[in-house]
Amino acid sequence: MTTIAVTGSEGFIASHLVEALVHEGHHVRAMVQYNSFSSWGWLETLDSEVMDNVEVYLGDVRDHRSVFEFAKDVDTICHLAALIAIPYSYQAPDSYLATNAGGTLNVLEAARMHGTRRVIHTSTSEVYGTALTVPIHETHPLQAQSPYSASKIAADKMAESYHLSFDLPVVTLRPFNTYGPRQSARAVIPTTIAQVAAGKTEIMLGSLDPTRDFNFVKDTANAFVSLVHADDDVIGNTYNAGSGYEISVADMVTLVGEIMGRPVDVVQDPQRIRPEGSEVMRLVCDSSALQAATSWKPEHTLEEGLRITAEWFCNPANLARYKVDQYNV
Numbered sequence: 001m002t003t004i005a006v007t008g009s010e011g012f013i014a015s016h017l018v019e020a021l022v023h024e025g026h027h028v029r030a031m032v033q034y035n036s037f038s039s040w041g042w043l044e045t046l047d048s049e050v051m052d053n054v055e056v057y058l059g060d061v062r063d064h065r066s067v068f069e070f071a072k073d074v075d076t077i078c079h080l081a082a083l084i085a086i087p088y089s090y091q092a093p094d095s096y097l098a099t100n101a102g103g104t105l106n107v108l109e110a111a112r113m114h115g116t117r118r119v120i121h122t123s124t125s126e127v128y129g130t131a132l133t134v135p136i137h138e139t140h141p142l143q144a145q146s147p148y149s150a151s152k153i154a155a156d157k158m159a160e161s162y163h164l165s166f167d168l169p170v171v172t173l174r175p176f177n178t179y180g181p182r183q184s185a186r187a188v189i190p191t192t193i194a195q196v197a198a199g200k201t202e203i204m205l206g207s208l209d210p211t212r213d214f215n216f217v218k219d220t221a222n223a224f225v226s227l228v229h230a231d232d233d234v235i236g237n238t239y240n241a242g243s244g245y246e247i248s249v250a251d252m253v254t255l256v257g258e259i260m261g262r263p264v265d266v267v268q269d270p271q272r273i274r275p276e277g278s279e280v281m282r283l284v285c286d287s288s289a290l291q292a293a294t295s296w297k298p299e300h301t302l303e304e305g306l307r308i309t310a311e312w313f314c315n316p317a318n319l320a321r322y323k324v325d326q327y328n329v
Contacts, residue, residue, distance in 0.1 A: 001025065001026060001027045001053075002025075002026050002027065002075045002076075003026070003027045003028070003029055003073065003074045003075055004021050004026045004027070004028055004029070004074065004075060004076045004077075004078060004228060005028075005029045005030075005031070005070060005071060005074040005076070005077045005078065006018055006021070006028055006029070006030050006031065006077075006078045006080060007031045007061055007067075007070075007077070007078070007079045007080055007081035007103075007107065008031070008033075008061075008079075008080035008081030008082060009028070009030030009031055009032055009041075009043060009054075009056075009080070010030075010032045010033065010039070010040055010041025010042055010043050011041060011042065011080065011081075012042065012178075012180075012182045012183045012184060012217065013080060013122075013175070013178055013217060013220055013221065014030075014078075014080040014081075015041070015042035015043055015045075015046065015182060016180070016182070016217045016218060016220075016221040017078060017080065017221040017224050017225070018030055018043065018046070018050070018054060019046060019050055019221070020218070020221040020222060020224075020225050021078075021225065021228070022050045022053045022054065023050075024225060024228075024229075026053070026228075027053050027054075027055070028053060028054045028055070029054075029055045029057055029070065029074055030043060030054050030055065030056050030057065031057050031058075031059050031061070031067075031070050031081065032056055032057065032058055032059075033058075033059070033060055033061075033081070034058045034059060034060055034066075035058075038058070040056055042182045043056065045182075057070050061079075061081045061099065061102075061103030061104075061106055061107060062098055062099055062102055062103050062106070063106070064106045064109065064110070067103075067106040067107055067109075067110045068106075068109075068110045068113065068114075070110070071107070071110035071111060071114050071116060072114060073114075074114075074116060075116070075117050075118070076116065076117055076118045076119070076120065076228050077107060077110075077111055077116055077118075077119045077120070078120045078122075078224055078228070079104065079107045079119060079120065079121050079122055080122045081099070081103055082099060082100050082103070082122065082152070082155075083095060083096050083099045083100060083148070083151075084124075084148065084186075085148070085184075085186045085329055086126070086146045086148045086149075086274065086278075087186070087272075087274070087329045088186075088329045089146055089147040089148035089151070090146070090147060090275075090278075091329075093147035093150075093151075096147050096148055096151040097147075097150075097151050097154065099151075100148075100151035100152055100154070100155050101151050101154040101155045101158060103155075104121065104155035104158050104159060105158050107119065107121075108121075108158060108159060108162040108168060108170065109162075111168060111170075112162065112166050112168050116169070117169060118169045118170070118171065118227075118228070118235070119159070119168065119169065119170040119171070120170075120171055120172075120173055120224055120227050120228065121155070121156070121159040121170055121171070121172045121173070122172075122173055122175070123152060123155070123156050123172050123173065123174040123175075123238065124149070124152050124174065124175065125174060125175065125176040125177065125213070125240070125242070125283050125285065126145075126146065126148060126149045126152065126280060127142045127143075127144075127149055127152050127153045127156060127174070128140050128141075128142065128143060128280075128283065129141075129142070129143025129144070129145040129149065129280055130143070130145070130279075130280050130281045130282055130283075131281075131282040131283060131284065134246075134282065134284045135244055135284045135285055135286035136240065136283065136284060136285055136286055137240070137286045137289075138174070138237075138238045138239065138240055138286075138289060142156075145277065145278045145279070145280055146274070146278050156172055156238070159172055160172075163235070163236045164236075169232070169235045170235070170236070171227055171230075171234045171235055171236070171237055171238075171239070172237070172238040172239070173223055173224060173227060173238075173239055173241055173290075174238055174239065174240045174241065175215065175220045175223065175240075175241045175242070176212070176213040176214075176215055176240065176241065176242035176243070176283060176285040177212045177213060177214050177215065177283065178214075178215050178216075178217050178220040179214050179215070179216065179217065179305065179306075179309060180216050180217030180218065180305060180308070180309050180312075181217070181308070181309055181312035181313075181318070182217075182312075183217070183309075184328065185322050185323070185324070185328040186328045186329060188205065188206075188212075188249055188252070189214065189252065189256070189306070189309065190309070190313070190322070191203075191204075191205065191328070192205065192252070192253055192256050192264075193256055193260070193306075193309055193310050193313045194313055194319060194322045194324045195324050196256060196257065196260050196262055196264060196310075197260070197310070197313045197314045197319050197324075198319060198324040200324070201262070201263060201264070201265055202265050202266075202267050203253065203264055203265065203266050203267065204267055204269040204272070204327070205249070205253070205266050205267075205268065205269065205272060206268065206269060206272030206273045206274065207249065207268075207272075207273050207274070207279060208248065208249045208250035208253070208266060208268070209248060209249070209250070209281065210248065210249055210279060210280060210281050210282065210283075211246045211247060211248045211249075211281070211282045211283065211284065212246070212247065212248075212249065212252075212283050213242040213243055213244065213245060213246055213283050213284045213285045214243070214245075214247065214252065214302055214305070215241065215242055215243050215298060215305075216298070216300035216302075216304070216305030216308070216309075217305075218299075218300065219241075219243075219298040219299055219300055219305075220241060222296060222299075223239075223241035223290065223296050226290070226294035226295060226296035227239070227294065229294075230293060230294045231293075233293065234293050234294070237289075237293070239287070239289055239290035239293065240285050240286060240287045240289065240290060241285070241287055241290055241296070242284070242285020242286075242287050242298075243285065243287075243298045243302070244284065244285055244286065244287065245284075245301075245302060246282075246283075246284040247302065250266070252302075253266055255302070255303065255306060256306060256310070259303065259306050259307055259310055260310050260314075269327065271327055272327060
């Protein structure tokens with residue numbers, strides 16, 4: 001049973017990845033950010049059959065000793081730990097650089113010291129900024145339109161440098177906008193669905209004009225799994241993961257209303273609108289390189305994924321975890 005290490009495992013995408021890896025027959029060493037409550041985040045909601053194959057490690061990617069100990073005797077590291085909320089990056093850019101760039105450096109260095117077989121580093125479509133050409137290929141220019149984006153570009157380049165400088169077997173996965181059960185309410189889809197599920201008829205959102213390439217979380221998790229198992233030809237490369245389907249926020253909200261069978265009236269909340277130069281207006285993915293290199297392809301349509309997500313949020317126990325009456329930065 002191969003041991004796969006996952007950073008940020010208590011979070012949205014990583015908790016789904018932990019499930020997927022266990023179902024593939026792996027043992028998972030899961031780093032959870034140390035906290036005095038001994039909370040394991042979303043890992044605490046996983047089935048016992050999954051958690052029987054998960055070793056939880058309380059640590060912090062910002063601490064190189066913590067990461068060094070975590071990375072011992074593992075086959076592959078899937079590095080997902082990051083600060084991701086774009087609005088909060090305007091308020092706390094130092095913490096984004098320390099976690100996203102500094103944390104990535106610690107992971108890369110630990111993998112180099114231990115001779116880890118493979119590191120899968122997580123990027124984001126936000127590094128592209130507003131699309132200059134569509135669909136967005138991996139060669140698209142990088143544009144730092146937020147401190148978050150800048151910190152992830154720095155992390156991506158650190159991963160690139162470790163491959164070129166030290167021949168570290170690292171591959172970068174760049175998921176486009178992921179949604180699904182367990183996502184925090186800072187993102188537009190859970191914000192919309194949670195408010196509708198709570199019975200609100202006026203939905204508070206930011207800008208409705210941007211377009212996004214939304215991807216169901218299980219498809220994103222499977223993209224990571226595909227790179228765990230891929231041939232060594234993927235090493236040193238960056239791969240987009242997305243559906244290639246583009247939809248505006250406004251049209252997505254309309255679709256959510258239709259799926260949930262409730263009228264939706266959107267009210268723009270000024271505090272949710274990004275600064276003009278920071279808003280990414282258009283994202284649509286070209287994932288042909290990943291599909292050519294692995295067996296991966298998205299399996300859920302947007303409507304299918306939204307239905308699953310809405311059902312999850314309509315469960316009172318799940319909805320109770322969300323503060324639908326406040327703006328979640």
